[in-house]
Amino acid sequence: MATKKHTGQDLQLDKDQLKASIVRHLRSTLGTSEQKASPDAWWKATAAAVNEQVYERLTRTQQTHFKKDTRAIHYLSAEFLMGRLTSNNLHNLSLYKVCEEALADLGLDLTDLCEQEPDMALGNGGLGRLAACFIDSLATLNYPAVGYGIHYEHGLFRQEIQDGRQIERPDSWREYGNPWEICRPESVQEIPLYGYVETVFGDNGGLKKVWHAGRKIKGVPWDIPVVGFGGHTVNILRLWESRASEFFDWDVFNAGGYVNSQAEKAQAETISKVLYPNDETDAGKELRLIQQYFFCACSIKDIMRRYKRAHGNDFSQFAAQIAIQLNDTHPTVAIPELMRVLVDEEGLNWDSAWSICYHVFSYTNHTLLPEALEKWSVHLFEKVLPRHLEVIYEINARFLDELVEPKWPGNDAIKAKLSIIEEGAVRKVRMGNLCVIGSSKVNGVAEIHSKLVKEDLFPEFAQLWPEKMCNVTNGVTPRRWLLACNPELSALYDDAVGNTWPLALDKLREVVKSADDPQFQQKFMAIKRRNKEKLVKVIKAETGIEVSAEAIFDVQIKRLHEYKRQQLNLIHIMALYRRLLTNPDYQMHPRVFIFGSKAAPGYKLAKDIIYAINKLADRVNNDTRIQGKLKVVFMPNYRVSLAEKLIPAADVSEQISTAGYEASGTGNMKLALNGAVTIGTLDGANIEIAEEAGAENCAIFGLNVDEVKTLKARGYNPYDFYYGNSELKAVLDWFDTDYFTPGRPGELAAIKHSLLEGGDPYLTLADFHSYSEAHKLIDTWYRDPALWARKAIINSATMGKFNSDRSIQDYVDRIWKLTNCNVG
Ligand code: KOT
Structure with missing residues (x-):
């Protein structure tokens, strides 16, 4: 029988069909009517109508992948910061306009409707958002891929500001149901924890290890369809929710312990309850290790189940079919877990299992900050994952004996440094070392960062395996970060270069030739102006x-x-304010400084900085003496959906990290793509942004990586800058007064303290002068509208490199070696 070739065209809906489908779902799925329906019901009915399209394409994708049995990438990440999905799915299915018109017929506005959707905030920041952009690109480029993560009941906390201070409130993204997720009870997994390991005789007479779990937890998968742009491939993001398993429930229950069984149930459900809010710090908490193991073990079981469906117990094809990417060290325990499954459960010998593991795994490093490098106490590991600790010891012993000893005979110092186990009062498992040893590729996320990973973080590993270390510069999806968030600029680009740019962002370079064209400038800046006016209202x-x-x-x-x-x-705004107060003629174009930021709940100084920004805002915004030249705005509860409103309206993008500390940054890419001019240090991807846009179109300032190292080595003394710059001294001394906190002097003193007695570890004072000069340059540029328009246009038009499709293609070429699979 001839098979019908799908093109996806057969699925396209027109306005009337979509309208009918929305109304049908309003009645039959939501159980309400056009007269009574709430905005939430309309949103869910619309999503349900869109899902008819999504599910059909999902089924076709899965059938195609199964039939062709292609190699697939499995992206393991503790965080996926998805944001909202409605407008994204509509755009990717080419249904946005149709839906807008269908809803207009029903008397509804699509933009308002999209505001009904809570953000899926299952991540802290850059690392989680990167994972979300990557799965969008994987589907768009038709690569077979599964994202695996945790189905947190509560995502990142909601931030409220009360009297200038951050207050954390629980986030409940699915309290009233989320139409984009599908529960898959047929793929539930059972995960062991705690207990002990027994050595027994195996069938072949050899010794074998058996892990007797102290507890078992159920992992329930929730699938979020990931619709590629063009709607051909629909992959899945599979998030695991923890539940009590019958295993321990019944044990305790039968012993007469109904209350205990309920308590254990609550404990099991705690595992996926909440996302840890610490960005780039390692909490080292038992629950966090269990979270990590829980989602890795569920994912490995799921991968195994699918592999076996096609290949039975023949593992010879496993490494050819399966690639697993570890998004930082959070999923590292997947390495010993796969070893345990292959050796203990599938009966492979150690060397065969290790060869599979090594070829399957790759690891991305996202930070060099020492406080983010995960280490788990051996004691905790032994308690929670006794068999994994044994596996890790074995991996370590073989690595030290077979690789380190021959390369550096008798060198105990190097052995101690490279060992997975850190010796000391409390022995620890170093997850970074385990990742490097167990992966075939290790990558950083921008050129400079990858160089530092190789030269400063893992130099000896790089000597052992020079081919292992590589770079893949980050990227962002242009579908969300231009097409969906900036419709007017998108339309201008459609007119200028045609509408293929969402798949080929390099196309925008053609616009550079119009950067000096007054008519184009006028259109471009008028769009920016309208985006700013919208933000003014927000x-x-x-x-x-x-x-x-x-x-x-x-x-x-x-x-x-x-x-x-x-x-x-902050201190630069204070300096500007002071200049305006002391010199009423101080020349500057009016400026609004806008902040959006969450602080980790336990990070005292970070919360003090938020407080200081808000107190400065109170004072500056209400000071009539400065005639509105300066405003400060702290936008509460920064999140993906707010970023989508801020980014299209930005003129200036602040990317001011101490050189060597920001691995890449991705906000820098989104802002430049939307026509903001970067004021930034030569750090992370800023360097590559300046290369693409031309350094003359960015305001680069401050010490570079080498200069930071030199200054630190020489012995940095912040007092040199405090006493050497009278304006800086006056600004810092302001923190001791009650000028910004009337009646409460010294409330902001901790900030000054950290910059002087605290040693200013991030060289804020050293870069102050240069930063201030760069801001003067920005001001001069802006006061020349044609010059500014030129820079803004060139920045936007030259960001093609930072398309996450390019990043994914780099991963495919350098690491994953996948072939794409057309779904039709
Ligand atoms: C968090 C905890 C432990 C280890 C790393 C992190 C981490 C790093 N979280 N976010 N990052 C950021 O990742 C982004 C994507 O690669 C980078 O652009 C950014 O520079 C990192 O800070």
Whole structure:
């Protein structure tokens, strides 16, 4: 029988069909009517109508992948910061316009409807958002891929600001149901924990290890379809939810312990309850290790199940069919887990199992910060995962004997450094070392970062395996970060270069030739202006602060961390304010400084910086003496959906980390793509952004990586800069007064303290002067509208490299070696 070739065309809906489908779902899925339906019901009915399309394409994708039995990538990440999915899915299915018209017929506005959707905030920041962009690109490029993660009941906390301070509130993204997820009870897994290991005789007479679990937890998969742009491939993001398994429930129950069984049930459900809110710090908590093991073990079982469906117990094809990417060290325990499954459960010998593991795994490093490098106490490992600790010891012993000893005979110092086990009062398992040893490729996320991973973080590993270390510069999906969030600029680009740019962002380079064309400039800047006017309304609604779209919108949006240096921005705004107060003629174009940032709940200084920004805002925004030249806005609850409103309206992008500390950054790419000019250090991907846009189109300042190292080696003394710059001294001394906290002097003193007595570890004071000069340059540029328009256009038009499709293609070529699979 001839098989019908699908093109996807047969699925296209017109306006009336979609409208009918929405109304049908409103009635039959939501159980309401056009007269009574709430905005939430309309949103869910719309999603249900769209899902008819999604599911059909998902089924076709899965059938094709199964039939062709192609190699697939499995992206393991503790975080996927998806944001909202409605407009994204509509765009990727080419249904956005159709849906807009269908809803208009029903008297509804699609933009308003999209506001009904809670953000899926299952991540902290850059690492989680990168994972979300990557699965979009994988589906778009038709690569067979599964994202695996944790189905947190509560994502990253919701931030409220009360009297200037951050208050954390629980996030409940699925409290009233989420139409984009599908529960898959048929693929539930059971996961062992705790207990002990027994050595027994195996069938072949040899010894074998048996892990007797102390507890078993059920892993329930929830699938989020990931629709590629064009709608051909629909992959899945599979998130695991923990539940109590019958295994221990019944044991305790039969012993008469109904209450205990309920308590254990609650404990089991705690595992996927909440996302740890610490970005780039290692909490070292038992529950976190269990979270990591839980989702890795579920995922490995799922991968095994699918492999065996095609290949039975023949593992010779496993490494050819399966690639697993570890998104930082959080899923490292997948390595000893796969070893345990292959050796203990499938009966492979150690060497065959190791060869499979080594070829299957690759590891991406996202930070060099020492406090983020995960280490688990051996004691904790032994308690929670006794068999895995044995496996790790075995991996370590073989590595030290077979690789380190021959290369550096008798060198105990190097052995101690490279060992997976850190010796000391508390012995620890170093997850980074385990990742490097158990992976065939290790990559950093921008050129400079990958160089530092190789030269500073893992130099001896790089000597052992020079081919293992590589770079894949990060990227962002242009579908969300231009097409969906900036419809007017997208339309301008459609007119200028045709509508293929969402798949080929390099196309935008053609626009560079129009950068000096007054007509094009006028159109480009008018769009920016309208985006700013929209943001003016959002700012008013969210904070009550009135700002003018006439001003320069200067934006710093990212997690709060000393290395990202929001404090540098803060003290520079204070300096500007002081200049305006002391010299009423001080020349500057009006400026609005906009911040969006969450601090880890336990990070005291970060929370103090948020407080200081808000107190500065109170004072500056209400000071009539400065005639509205300066405004400061702290936007509460920074998240993906807010970023989508801020980024299209930004004139200036603040990327001011201490050189050597920001691995890559991805907000820098999104802002430049939307026409913001970067003020930034030569750090992370800023370097590559300046290469693409031309250094003359960015305001680069500050010490570079080598200069930071030299200054630190020489002995940095922040007092040199404090006493050497009277303006800086006056600004820092302001923190001791009650100028910004009337009646409460010294409330902000901790910030000054960290910059002086605290040693200013991130060299804020050393870079202050240069930062201030760069801001003067920005001001001069902006006051020449044609010059500014030129820079803004060139920045936007030259960001093609930072398409996450390019990043994925680099992963495919350098690491995964996949072939794409057309679904039709
Ligand atoms: C968090 C905890 C442990 C280890 C690393 C992290 C981490 C790193 N979280 N986010 N990052 C960021 O990752 C982004 C994507 O690669 C980078 O652009 C950014 O520079 C990192 O800070």
